[in-house]
Amino acid sequence: MRIPCPYCGSRDASEFSYSGDATLTRPAPENTEAMFHYVYLRDNPVGVHREYWYHAAGCHAWLKVTRNVSTHEVIDAVLAHDEAAS
Amino acid sequence: MLDLAHISAFAELRSIGDGRGVIARERRGIAIATVMARKGQGAALAAAVKEQFDINLPRGPHGSGSDATSFLGTGPGRWLVTHDAGTPRFVVSLAQQLDGLASVVDQSDGVGLLRLTGPALLDVLAKGVAVDLSAAAFPAGSVAVTQIAHMGVTLWKVDEAPTFHIAVARSMAGSFLHWLEASAGMTGLAAE
Numbered sequence: 001m002r003i004p005c006p007y008c009g010s011r012d013a014s015e016f017s018y019s020g021d022a023t024l025t026r027p028a029p030e031n032t033e034a035m036f037h038y039v040y041l042r043d044n045p046v047g048v049h050r051e052y053w054y055h056a057a058g059c060h061a062w063l064k065v066t067r068n069v070s071t072h073e074v075i076d077a078v079l080a081h082d083e084a085a086s
Numbered sequence: 087m088l089d090l091a092h093i094s095a096f097a098e099l100r101s102i103g104d105g106r107g108v109i110a111r112e113r114r115g116i117a118i119a120t121v122m123a124r125k126g127q128g129a130a131l132a133a134a135v136k137e138q139f140d141i142n143l144p145r146g147p148h149g150s151g152s153d154a155t156s157f158l159g160t161g162p163g164r165w166l167v168t169h170d171a172g173t174p175r176f177v178v179s180l181a182q183q184l185d186g187l188a189s190v191v192d193q194s195d196g197v198g199l200l201r202l203t204g205p206a207l208l209d210v211l212a213k214g215v216a217v218d219l220s221a222a223a224f225p226a227g228s229v230a231v232t233q234i235a236h237m238g239v240t241l242w243k244v245d246e247a248p249t250f251h252i253a254v255a256r257s258m259a260g261s262f263l264h265w266l267e268a269s270a271g272m273t274g275l276a277a278e
């Protein structure tokens with residue numbers, strides 16, 4: 001699997017580390033019930049999914065990758081920093 | 087009293103095998119620094135680099151500058167700076183010039199630099215680099231931060247000979263030379 005890093009270009013997945021589900025929003029820490037669900041109760045979706053990947057062996061940027069987890073087709077990758085800023 | 091000698095990162099670079107498929111030379115005495123833009127200071131940093139060095143700060147994975155001073159894009163808001171003109175305390179003055187705009191960290195003794203060229207260079211690099219380095223995909227001036235045999239490297243193409251410069255953490259220099267000797271031995275590694 002190769003990931004198209006917006007900064008570096010197409011790179012092998014071994015340069016990245018998977019860093020979790022990008023569709024979730026971290027709840028307020030005092031909301032213990034929501035935090036429990038956020039940390040421990042994971043969905044296991046099929047098909048197109050959004051994930052955080054960290055380009056550890058490259059530009060050290062966090063990416064938001066849209067990927068079909070059933071076929072491993074990578075559809076899109078953006079800098080998480082850019083998306084957060086927009 | 088112990089006498090301390092300055093030993094460069096690639097002091098053990100030596101010729102291996104017959105032939106000159108890869109020609110390697112250590113770039114010594116280079117001032118090296120990482121520069122990271124402070125939050126919201128990207129435009130001001132680019133203006134300062136333009137004013138101080140007459141260099142257009144690259145926004146992508148490219149190098150800009152001359153042999154004397156180069157800014158190499160290594161990530162969003164991050165550059166590796168090399169200075170080959172022997173200015174004393176270059177990194178200290180760079181940090182002062184960019185004060186408030188960027189974090190500057192001296193890497194001069196932390197990173198080893200090699201200059202690689204030769205007719206077999208691309209074939210040898212292909213044994214370790216999972217990035218397309220062909221002339222069309224990676225023209226002179228291109229920079230790649232990637233890994234070779236699990237070792238982090240920053241490599242950039244200087245000219246279409248092709249000549250590459252490669253930066254490796256000093257702590258990995260011995261292992262990197264082992265990889266280079268094993269990979270280039272077949273076509274000959276000539277140390278200069």
Ligand SMILES: [Zn+2]
Pocket residue numbers: 005006007008009055058059060061
């Ligand atoms: Zn990257």
